[in-house]
Amino acid sequence: MKVHVHVSLKPGVLDPQGRAIHHALEGLGFTGVNDVRAGRLIELDVADDTGDDDLDAMCRKLLANMVIENYRIEKLPEAVDAA
Template sequence: MTEMKVRVFVMLKTGVLDPQGEAVRHALGALGFDGVQGVRQGKVIELELADGTSESVVTEMCEKLLANTVIESYRFEVL
């Protein structure tokens, strides 16, 4: 059986506080990396799916489990 790969990118929506991103920004400054104005942290999820899985099924996966659509946005690409 052949398979397809999908990469899902999930990020907090603009305006949602990102404490992890702020911690990374602060740590970069402490390490001497000046000029970092902001950091947004997200996640990447790679899925191996049966060949022919529709994009609507991937969207449903994102909407129901992979992203909290109240505070996160997502996009995906078929590899």
């Protein structure tokens, strides 16, 4: 099973990478961007019987820093092979 874990900084936590991206976009002439928050995407390929509790534990123990980050787990639909 394919799983995406989206990790982002909690609101109010300083995001220097987001600020750098915002500054670069302005430097390239893009207007209308009010704020940028950078995060990361972690792709997991896990056994089909991996439970939600196990995925949650992976995030809490390793994939996200629970002090400053939030996470969202997304199970991807099974890919259909064309015959």
